Amino acid sequence: MIFKNANVFFQGHFQTIDVEIQQDQIVKIASNLSGEEQCDLSGKMLIPGLIDVHTHGCIGFDFSTASVEELKQMREYYQQQGVTTVAATTMTEELGLYRQAVKNIRQTMETEKSGCRIAGINMEGPFLSKAKKGAHDEKYLYPVDFELFEELDQLSGGNIRIVDLDPELEHAIEFIKTYHTNKTCSIAHTPCGYETAMKAVEAGAGQVTHLYNAMNGLHHREPGVVGAMFDSNLLGELICDGIHIHPSVIRLSFKAFGERIVIVSDTMCACGLQDGNYLLGGQQVKVTGKKACLDDGTIAGSVTNVYRGLVNVISFGIPKEQAILAATLNPAKSLKLDDQLGSIDVGKKADLLVIDSDWNLLNVYQGGKLVK
Numbered sequence: 001m002i003f004k005n006a007n008v009f010f011q012g013h014f015q016t017i018d019v020e021i022q023q024d025q026i027v028k029i030a031s032n033l034s035g036e037e038q039c040d041l042s043g044k045m046l047i048p049g050l051i052d053v054h055t056h057g058c059i060g061f062d063f064s065t066a067s068v069e070e071l072k073q074m075r076e077y078y079q080q081q082g083v084t085t086v087a088a089t090t091m092t093e094e095l096g097l098y099r100q101a102v103k104n105i106r107q108t109m110e111t112e113k114s115g116c117r118i119a120g121i122n123m124e125g126p127f128l129s130k131a132k133k134g135a136h137d138e139k140y141l142y143p144v145d146f147e148l149f150e151e152l153d154q155l156s157g158g159n160i161r162i163v164d165l166d167p168e169l170e171h172a173i174e175f176i177k178t179y180h181t182n183k184t185c186s187i188a189h190t191p192c193g194y195e196t197a198m199k200a201v202e203a204g205a206g207q208v209t210h211l212y213n214a215m216n217g218l219h220h221r222e223p224g225v226v227g228a229m230f231d232s233n234l235l236g237e238l239i240c241d242g243i244h245i246h247p248s249v250i251r252l253s254f255k256a257f258g259e260r261i262v263i264v265s266d267t268m269c270a271c272g273l274q275d276g277n278y279l280l281g282g283q284q285v286k287v288t289g290k291k292a293c294l295d296d297g298t299i300a301g302s303v304t305n306v307y308r309g310l311v312n313v314i315s316f317g318i319p320k321e322q323a324i325l326a327a328t329l330n331p332a333k334s335l336k337l338d339d340q341l342g343s344i345d346v347g348k349k350a351d352l353l354v355i356d357s358d359w360n361l362l363n364v365y366q367g368g369k370l371v372k
Contacts, residue, residue, distance in 0.1 A: 002033050003366070004355070006041035009048065010344050013321055019046065021350040029346060034154055038254070041203035041354060045131035046325055048343055049084025049351030049366065051331035052306040053162060054122055054210065054237055054264035056089045056280065058271040062220040063088040063121075064101045064281065066249055071108040075115025080372050082307040082361045084351040085117045085332075085341055087162055089266075091281045092125030092136040095148075102156040109159060116366065117351075119134070119335050120161030124209065127172065129357050134236035135216040135300035136189065137281050144171040146178070161335050164188035164209045165201035180204025184334055187225055189214040207235035207334055210266055211253065211297075230256060235334050237264045240313050240328070241304035242292050247316040254318050254326075261326040262334050263309050268292055268301035 003019045010029060019026060029164050057063055057215050059077045061070040071088075078086055088105045089257040090098065102121060109118050126142040133141060142148070142166065151161045162184045170193070180203065187200055188209030190340060193216070202272035208215075208229055218226040229236050238253060239245060240263050245253075254261055263273070268280045270287045278285045278292070285300045292300045304312070306327055313323040332342025341349055354363035364372035 002038045002044055003352075004033070004038050004040050004042075006046040006092050007320070008046045008325055008344060012325065014045070014328045019344060019352075021368045023351055026344060026346055026348055029344065036084055036097075043357070044362065045355040045357075046344070047353050047355060048328040048341075049343060049353055049364070050082050050306050050310065050327045051085040051119075051335065052078070052083050052126045052265050052336045053084055053087040053262060053331045054068075054089050054124070055267045055306075056091055056301055057269040058267055058305070060269050060273060061290055062091075062280070063105065064091045064093050064097060064099075066104065068104050068108050068112070068358065071104060072112055072115060075108070075112070078116040078305070079364060079366060081207075081305045082353050083116055083305060084364065084366050085119050085152060085335075087120055087122040087335060088118050089122040090123055092128065092140045093281060094140060097103065098126075098152065099155055102152050102160070106155070106159055119337055119341075120159045121156055121344040122162040122164070123160050124164040127163075127175075127349045129166040129191055131191045132166070132189045132214045134189060135280055135285070135294055135298055136281065137283055140281075144169050146171070146174050146175065162186055162207075166190035166192065166344050167196050167205070168192045173199055173298070176203040176205050178202055179251070180206065184336065186237075190225065191216055192225065194225075194227045195224045195296065197225045198231070201228060201232045201234060205234065207236055207237065207262070210239050211236040212249065213239065218329075222228060229260075233260065233332060235260050235262050237262050239264055239266045241265075241290065241302040241310035242277070242312055246298060250313060250316050251318065254313075254322060258322050259325070260330065262330045263306055263313060263323070263327040264331075265306045266301045266302060267303060267305060271303045271305055273303075307361060314359065353368065
């Protein structure tokens, strides 16, 4: 298949160029390619499939509790929304449920071929601060435990790719030093100050979980995690539903950290459904007007998928090129999979989206196959 005449997002900017795919890979990118099977995309944009590294669930299901069949339905939903790769994000839960969750995710990764790609697990909790627990259930938060992590990672088939933890917890810095080479250690749910955050960076921490949320705010004498991100090479997740973070702060963040922003959804199970009452980590959540909250008013994840987050960011005034990188290549770096995913390049997976000039999603190609 050769995609002809599209406005292709290639090497960080748009240009009219042809893209050839064979089986599941991109094999050629050049002008005036020819072949028997062609698809004319005149007037359309061609961008990489989106990647969501922080999503708890959708259409009534949660990665922490979903069966293998429910995981299949979730994957199909993500794919239809232009999200071709996700990190299945688990949440602080009773340990028996946690163990079953990572086993179910492993099973669907190994056996199920339909729907979006699950690239691994984002383990949000249980090594988080009670002071900044957010929507996590305090009774299931634990000290940093190497044996527990090793058990969960083994049950997952070694598929835990991101570990979210509070660097103030005892043994957290040692944990980061031990695992940062093969896992992305993310500073999360913490009241820690600038100095502790920088110690985590020096130990090998690679990113910040939902920047600004569940942490101390930036203060001119106490810069905290936000200041540490400015003074380092940390990637920073940003929830772009227009609720978690004001559009002005999103614009500020892209100016300060643009090449390191990772757009995430942080969706809970109500994503794709109507307003109503739902569960997240065993706790009641009420969704009203795209805002999900616990009974005490704490924001409990979002209901806005990454594609809508991308469109939001562009509507907030961020250049489309910068926004696309934040939803494709940057999250691929978070997963340590940017050699395979996240951009339209020869040798990478043919995960591609066809979009019109009004940002309507027209077609989705997953591994070279038309799925929408």
